[in-house]
Amino acid sequence: MTLELLKKYFPALTDDQISKFEKLEELYKDWNLKINVVSRKDIDELYLRHILHSLGIVKVQSFNPGSKILDVGTGGGFPGIPLAIMHPESAFHLVDSIGKKIKVVDEVSEGLGLENVTSFNQRVEELNGNYDFIVSRAVAVMPTFVRWVKGKIAKENVHERKNGILYLKGGDLSDELKDYRTAKIFELSDYFEEDFFQTKKVVYLPMKYKG
Numbered sequence: 001m002t003l004e005l006l007k008k009y010f011p012a013l014t015d016d017q018i019s020k021f022e023k024l025e026e027l028y029k030d031w032n033l034k035i036n037v038v039s040r041k042d043i044d045e046l047y048l049r050h051i052l053h054s055l056g057i058v059k060v061q062s063f064n065p066g067s068k069i070l071d072v073g074t075g076g077g078f079p080g081i082p083l084a085i086m087h088p089e090s091a092f093h094l095v096d097s098i099g100k101k102i103k104v105v106d107e108v109s110e111g112l113g114l115e116n117v118t119s120f121n122q123r124v125e126e127l128n129g130n131y132d133f134i135v136s137r138a139v140a141v142m143p144t145f146v147r148w149v150k151g152k153i154a155k156e157n158v159h160e161r162k163n164g165i166l167y168l169k170g171g172d173l174s175d176e177l178k179d180y181r182t183a184k185i186f187e188l189s190d191y192f193e194e195d196f197f198q199t200k201k202v203v204y205l206p207m208k209y210k211g
């Protein structure tokens with residue numbers, strides 16, 4: 001699974017984006033030997049399991065120039081880094097409470113020359129800021145997550161879709177989402193044909209500004 005996979009689903013990638021996505025493999029393989037952020041099995045399938053999966057969010061919602069996006073519990077930079085490559089004119093704030101994970105984020109974004117990524121080594125509950133969208137993967141169940149991020153949503157909506165959470169999740173979510181009637185589930189198998197995406201989804205939850 002290589003870069004061809006990204007070109008297949010995102011044929012309009014610029015040369016600069018292609019070159020950045022190409023460099024990601026080397027950077028992650030190198031950094032993963034020093035600080036383990038991606039499992040050994042997954043690192044061989046980086047483009048499928050991490051990069052394309054992260055970009056599933058783009059199939060649901062692409063970000064306008066000038067927008068601000070927060071990635072909560074980014075780990076080694078997923079989904080934040082691939083999204084930042086796709087949207088060079090949006091600002092991405094990547095937060096994780098574990099310092100060595102943020103070290104990998106910093107090294108990778110420096111290695112790529114990404115100017116739209118800022119990292120924060122802290123718990124998201126302690127972070128201040130207002131964002132158009134808050135993205136995440138594999139961090140907390142929705143009620144906990146909503147508690148952490150409410151109050152961090154921007155007042156103005158600059159996209160057609162209302163500001164809110166875009167969360168990469170898998171499996172049966174009926175119990176987890178039972179209290180969120182406005183949540184919308186997008187099946188990634190509708191966009192990507194690989195088996196890996198059979199159970200994968202993007203959950204969109206609109207959130208109100210709380211001043």
Ligand SMILES: C[S@@+](CC[C@H](N)C(=O)[O-])C[C@H]1O[C@@H](n2cnc3c(N)ncnc32)[C@H](O)[C@@H]1O
Binds near residue numbers: 122125138
């Ligand atoms: C399973 S990892 C997922 C990493 C990444 N999102 C991915 O999908 O590859 C969960 C991450 O969330 C971070 N995390 C958990 N609770 C957090 C909090 N309250 N604030 C910031 N980061 C948190 C952990 O340190 C960990 O790196």
